[in-house]
Amino acid sequence: MSTSTGISRPQLRSLQSDLLGAHDRQILKVVAMVDKLPVRGHADQFIAPLRPRLATLRPSRPVNFTRLLFSPLDPMIVVPTTWKRDALAVPRSALLPLSHQVRAGLGAEADEFDRLLVPLTNLHTSEIRSVGLALWPRAATVLAAAQPPEEWADVTGLQAADYRAIADLAATVLGASGGIESLAWAALHGKPPANHEIEALLNDALATGTGAFAIIATLLAARLPHAQPVFIAADDISSRRGEPAVRRAVDQMIDTTIDGIEARLEDTVQLSQAAASLRSVVGLLEDLELQCSSRPSRKARIVQLRRTIDTTSREKFSEALDGRLLRPAEALADADDAQVCALEAAARDLRRFEGVARRLGGADHYDNSLRAAAGALKPRGDEPPQTMVDRVRLIEILQGAEAAAAAMAG
Amino acid sequence: MTSSDDTGKQLPAPLQDFLPTTFLERGIAVPFTTPMLAGSRTRPGERNAMELIVPNPSGGRGVYILPWDDLSALCRPTVHDARLTSVIAHAQGVTPTTIRKAARETAAIGLAGRAAAAAARNAEKSERQASLTVNFELLLALVRRVENGASGAVNPENERPAELERRARRAIAKIAPELGRTHESIANALEQIAALYSSIGIGASSSHGRVPSLLARLLRMRSELQSFMEAGSGDVAQEADLVAGALDLTTNCTKLVLADIRASAADILALLRRWLAEPDPLSQLLARPEWLLDGWDRIVALWETAELHRGQEETLGEICNLIPSVPREIGHWVNHQLNIDAELHRHHRKVVLLEDWRTGRSVMDIVFRNETLLEHAA
Numbered sequence: 001m002s003t004s005t006g007i008s009r010p011q012l013r014s015l016q017s018d019l020l021g022a023h024d025r026q027i028l029k030v031v032a033m034v035d036k037l038p039v040r041g042h043a044d045q046f047i048a049p050l051r052p053r054l055a056t057l058r059p060s061r062p063v064n065f066t067r068l069l070f071s072p073l074d075p076m077i078v079v080p081t082t083w084k085r086d087a088l089a090v091p092r093s094a095l096l097p098l099s100h101q102v103r104a105g106l107g108a109e110a111d112e113f114d115r116l117l118v119p120l121t122n123l124h125t126s127e128i129r130s131v132g133l134a135l136w137p138r139a140a141t142v143l144a145a146a147q148p149p150e151e152w153a154d155v156t157g158l159q160a161a162d163y164r165a166i167a168d169l170a171a172t173v174l175g176a177s178g179g180i181e182s183l184a185w186a187a188l189h190g191k192p193p194a195n196h197e198i199e200a201l202l203n204d205a206l207a208t209g210t211g212a213f214a215i216i217a218t219l220l221a222a223r224l225p226h227a228q229p230v231f232i233a234a235d236d237i238s239s240r241r242g243e244p245a246v247r248r249a250v251d252q253m254i255d256t257t258i259d260g261i262e263a264r265l266e267d268t269v270q271l272s273q274a275a276a277s278l279r280s281v282v283g284l285l286e287d288l289e290l291q292c293s294s295r296p297s298r299k300a301r302i303v304q305l306r307r308t309i310d311t312t313s314r315e316k317f318s319e320a321l322d323g324r325l326l327r328p329a330e331a332l333a334d335a336d337d338a339q340v341c342a343l344e345a346a347a348r349d350l351r352r353f354e355g356v357a358r359r360l361g362g363a364d365h366y367d368n369s370l371r372a373a374a375g376a377l378k379p380r381g382d383e384p385p386q387t388m389v390d391r392v393r394l395i396e397i398l399q400g401a402e403a404a405a406a407a408m409a410g
Numbered sequence: 411m412t413s414s415d416d417t418g419k420q421l422p423a424p425l426q427d428f429l430p431t432t433f434l435e436r437g438i439a440v441p442f443t444t445p446m447l448a449g450s451r452t453r454p455g456e457r458n459a460m461e462l463i464v465p466n467p468s469g470g471r472g473v474y475i476l477p478w479d480d481l482s483a484l485c486r487p488t489v490h491d492a493r494l495t496s497v498i499a500h501a502q503g504v505t506p507t508t509i510r511k512a513a514r515e516t517a518a519i520g521l522a523g524r525a526a527a528a529a530a531r532n533a534e535k536s537e538r539q540a541s542l543t544v545n546f547e548l549l550l551a552l553v554r555r556v557e558n559g560a561s562g563a564v565n566p567e568n569e570r571p572a573e574l575e576r577r578a579r580r581a582i583a584k585i586a587p588e589l590g591r592t593h594e595s596i597a598n599a600l601e602q603i604a605a606l607y608s609s610i611g612i613g614a615s616s617s618h619g620r621v622p623s624l625l626a627r628l629l630r631m632r633s634e635l636q637s638f639m640e641a642g643s644g645d646v647a648q649e650a651d652l653v654a655g656a657l658d659l660t661t662n663c664t665k666l667v668l669a670d671i672r673a674s675a676a677d678i679l680a681l682l683r684r685w686l687a688e689p690d691p692l693s694q695l696l697a698r699p700e701w702l703l704d705g706w707d708r709i710v711a712l713w714e715t716a717e718l719h720r721g722q723e724e725t726l727g728e729i730c731n732l733i734p735s736v737p738r739e740i741g742h743w744v745n746h747q748l749n750i751d752a753e754l755h756r757h758h759r760k761v762v763l764l765e766d767w768r769t770g771r772s773v774m775d776i777v778f779r780n781e782t783l784l785e786h787a788a
Contacts, residue, residue: 024718025718028718060717123717123722123723125723126641126646189645337524337525337528340524341523341525344523348774348775348778351772352772352774352775355772386520389519389520389521390520390524392489393489393520393521393523396488396489397774400486401486401487401488401489401492402486405489405492408489
């Protein structure tokens with residue numbers, strides 16, 4: 001079977017896997033090349049698995065109309081294969097047709113947005129946000145009134161009936177983006193939103209309907225550094241209203257958030273991305289645990305999820321420690337600069353990962369593993385001085401300066 | 411890295427108002443990789459012992475001034491920093507040049523990674539090459555001056571190397587009696603002067619030296635800051651304004667000092683006479699750009715690599731903590747051309763307004779970032 005790039009899926013996967021194993025600088029080069037293409041098309045497919053890593057690397061990248069348009073929906077965008085009907089999610093394949101509709105609906109105004117975006121990169125966060133705040137409400141109006149485009153089923157692989165739900169979800173989010181972005185922006189700059197601000201946003205959504213309420217609450221829980229205040233605000237509103245439909249909307253938000261955790265972990269392929277991904281998952285789990293303490297069935301699901309993630313994390317860590325560090329390090333004496341650099345990057349990835357993973361339990365497991373790894377890396381008398389230094393550095397990354405100094409002293 | 415609680419040693423109270431009057435009192439920036447030692451400096455203490463000046467790790471006002479050996483009272487340094495501390499303790503004299511040599515010697519071992527080691531070795535090689543180039547430029551100047559445009563002579567720049575060497579020897583032989591020195595002492599003097607000018611460059615190499623290159627990078631950074639300053643009245647704009655102000659002061663002073671230095675080299679015979687009669691004042695003049703720019707190589711590296719790490723906006727706050735204070739001694743260097751009191755007053759006011767920042771990333775990530783800075787500031 002071949003992809004739309006003209007190469008087979010195994011070939012594409014192999015290329016993507018090579019890319020995922022590349023150094024940060026190589027990744028940045030590839031992404032810069034893709035960004036310079038006049039028509040990106042299939043190249044986006046090639047770099048798609050890099051998205052979580054790019055979120056960490058934050059390279060300077062041009063921002064195009066479609067990327068800006070749907071940036072408020074980011075946490076809800078899923079790969080088409082995992083999208084489910086009735087889920088609070090948008091399949092990535094729907095973005096381009098929706099973007100074309102918005103562009104057509106805006107007419108000459110869309111060109112003006114393009115012009116504003118030309119000198120900007122993703123690092124001009126403040127300027128990008130200003131352009132977005134002008135674009136999103138206009139786009140929401142267009143999408144709310146739009147009809148399915150003719151090519152919808154061909155381009156997206158979705159049914160015509162799916163269009164309305166997806167377009168409405170996008171319109172709801174884009175319509176509320178001013179408020180959401182304002183809270184997320186403040187939180188990003190160290191000013192967590194007050195409870196009444198979250199409640200105000202949710203009440204506005206509820207005025208539109210329980211569907212919008214569920215969408216906005218889910219998005220806020222994903223966008224803010226801590227989901228707990230959103231859960232509390234949604235609960236409070238639900239209790240005050242006492243309506244089953246609102247309760248169901250809150251439940252849908254919680255379930256979507258839990259589903260999202262599972263999906264997020266499945267998406268994480270590389271250890272370099274794993275720590276960042278796990279950090280947000282652990283934070284969400286902790287918030288969910290507090291939220292679900294009075295719902296035994298859901299609490300049990302979360303406890304089970306936590307156990308699963310803990311077990312998976314330990315396995316992933318042990319596997320990576322062995323496969324990405326200890327086994328390659330056996331050839332350290334013959335390693336060139338790039339290989340040593342890769343080993344050090346792997347050691348740092350492992351430390352970042354275990355730093356988060358031990359919040360799920362298993363501190364002893366990680367301590368013992370790191371101690372054993374440092375022992376295996378101990379300098380050997382018969383190796384050249386450069387190799388000894390390389391070993392000391394790996395030990396320093398894994399266990400700290402004291403262990404490294406001790407290893408160096410012999 | 412641990413706090414003083416783990417080591418059992420008590421820290422003295424931080425010195426609240428650290429406003430050094432001389433560059434030596436300000437100390438020399440040490441490129442530590444341990445996050446808690448960011449912005450640390452060293453200077454000679456009493457009875458030749460060395461002191462460590464560390465910005466208050468809490469992010470609050472003031473600095474800690476500790477005996478050099480008491481570094482462990484503050485934190486547990488990386489292996490690289492422990493070695494650097496030991497190398498510096500054995501260095502001859504405390505100047506930006508000796509500290510840079512110590513830093514390169516330590517980095518070259520590889521304790522901050524192979525890339526930093528390669529950068530340190532390359533920087534040493536470039537400096538040796540720069541010294542040879544300046545020596546060559548001095549010989550060209552000497553030949554031109556002594557031959558004084560003798561008719562029929564090929565321009566020394568276009569001369570074959572063997573012939574140029576012969577003409578240079580002849581020029582030295584001609585001026586040696588005039589200066590009351592032997593040929594060898596003149597040749598040695600030219601080499602010594604070349605070593606001192608190597609970071610500044612001279613003649614055709616005057617834009618390639620380490621100092622002019624660093625100055626150009628700082629000016630580029632200053633121009634990039636403009637867009638952040640124009641962004642509004644938020645924290646970022648204020649931080650950019652603070653950094654830009656410090657950069658203006660530093661680069662303007664450096665340009666003036668460089669102009670003085672270049673003027674001193676305009677007449678090669680006068681330069682030689684000055685060196686042979688009293689080398690110390692000339693050495694001190696030539697060292698001024700190093701003192702002025704000390705610490706800024708790391709700041710510009712931080713800025714240039716910001717997008718690989720945290721982005722320029724986030725990095726600005728960190729840079730604000732690293733801006734070197736400007737001692738009043740600068741007034742003696744540039745007062746004839748700049749109202750330094752007004753400049754210093756303006757700068758210090760801004761520093762007081764914006765003094766509290768610390769980052770919250772993991773120690774290991776910051777150590778790694780600091781190691782990459784060594785590649786860009788070797």
